Amino acid sequence: MTNGPEPRYERRAASRVLAVLARPAISTGATAPPAQRIEYTCAPLRPEPGSHLTLSQRLYLERFMSPCRAEQVTSATHRIAWTDSDGIPNTGHFHSGGLGPLVPIAMRETVLTLWHALESDTAFAQRISALSARDAAVLEGxxxxxxxxxxxRVGIEACGRALAQHALLARWTPYRTPVEFALGMRDSGIYGAVATRWYWELQASSYRRGMIAVILATQPDGTLRYTAETVHTLRAMKDATIEDAHRIMRRATNVEGLSVPEAIAKYHDELDLISRQYALLPPGTRPACLAAMPHQLDGAHYSLLPLVVDRFTELFTTIVTRLTIAEVPADTGAATGELAAEDHVFYVPDMNCKHCVRTITGVLESMNIGVRDIDLISKRVVAEFRSPRNRHRAFESLRDSGYNPTVELPAHATTETAV
Structure with missing residues (x-):
């Protein structure tokens, strides 16, 4: 995409390109896999003394979630780790008073099913190959x-994140099973609220830390809504992030006299990938998820988000009934002595997008640790650790950034015959 026109930042145009690519429907060929048994390890989260939040949660709240208060945040009680049916390591969270570890594990299997359907959809691939240079430049910009x-792929995973993250609040809803909860989330329009109220980095980063800054209110018809306080707080956090990005750009362009491309290049670290997009927004504009924008295509109303949510919910409610999970003991052994070649390899189960890739690379390089290879799909990283102690410190820094590195793959999932 880099040999054609210059990248162009146009949110509505990009949204329309994605809507056209997704038509007539997305992942209609996806079918739920047969019965599976997946093993996982489990560990309690350890809040700071006198708090319901962990150190990582508190630091993220204080640095990036103003004006949100600690009492507005719900924390998970446990973190789990498992290997999905594709052999890729994952981590997730659940609350002991809610729906348990089944939701994040079934969510991941639903994501994989939709991913595989996309990858094998020849009509979708043909539409991508026919994409004009102008449209490609819009997506790139x-x-x-x-x-x-x-x-x-990232959009589908974001849908799964929203389901698993809101499941931390399930005990305050009328829904008592994962199927009821998934249907309730869909029927209540919560995915639309996430797309319009949250900003991307907040949703992804708070998910990785097992926290959610939401209070749900049950309506007379049994559906759920965000409380007015939640809507106000999410809006304030989003506006603060946009204003920070605009402030950097104003200083660079008005005071320093830089062009927009020069400003982005100079202040790339301050803006990061997400805030850089916010910096390009016209003043007074609040960005929404590209999939949530409505369009008129062939004379009919079309919106991508409801289609993805419906397909995701349909698959999840089938997969969760076919899934058996079992807790197994965690391997508590620690690497000591000299580093072998394989000790430079580790996995980051909650690495979900290119923003994560950049963040993880930045954390390691800030410690003078070279990154030889980092793969988003397998979640595999190869780094130039100098010693076991150096690796331990790097892992602690990654955890402080909201990631959960693991040295070894957990036990593989197994597939059983459906009965």
Whole structure:
């Protein structure tokens, strides 16, 4: 996409490109896999003394979630780790008073099912190959992941994140099973609220830390809504992030006299991938998820988000009934002595997009640790650790950034015959 026109930042145009690529429907060929048994390890989160938040949660709240208060945040009680049916390591969270570890594990299997359906959809691939240079430039200039398949993959995963993250609040809803909760989330329009109220980095980063800054209110018809306080707080956090990005750009362009491309290049670290997009927004504009924008296509109303949510919910409610999970003991052994070649390899289960890739690379390079290879799909990283102690410190820094590195793959999932 880099040999054609210059990248262009146009949110509505990018949204329309994605809507056209997704038509007539997305992942209609996806079918739920047969019965599976997946093993996982589990560990309690350890809040700071006198608090319901962990150190990582508190630091993120204080640094990036103003004006949100600690009492507005719900924390998970446990972190789990498992290997999905594709052999990729994952981490997730649950609350002991809610729906348990089944939701994040079933969510991941639903994401994989939709990913595989996308990858095997020849009509979708043909539409991508026919994409004009102008449309490709819009996607490159507007989106974080640029390539259409990557954009859809991340969007599907964001849908799964929203389900698993809101499940931390399930005990305050009328829904008592994962199926009821998934249907309730869909029927209540919570995915639309996430798309319009949250900003991307907040949703992804708070998910990785097992926290959610939301209070749900049950309506007379049994559906859920965000409380007015939640809507106000999410809006304030989003506006603060946009204003920070605009402030950097105003200083660079008005005071320093830089062009917009020069400003982005100079202040790339301050703006980061997400805030850089916010910096390009016209003043007074609040960005919404590209999939949530409505369009008129062939004379009919079309919106991508409801289609993705419906398909995701349909698959999840089938997969969760076919899934058996079992807790197994965690391997508590620690690497000591000299580093072998394989000790430079580790996995980051909650690495979900190119923003994560940049953050993880930045954390390691800030410690003078070279990154030889980092793969988003397998979540595998190869780094130039100098010693076991150096690796331990790097892992602690990654955890402080909201990631959960692991040295070894957990036990693989197994597939059983459906009965």
């Amino acid at each position: 507007t989106t974080t992941d640029h390539e259409p398949l990557d954009i859809f």
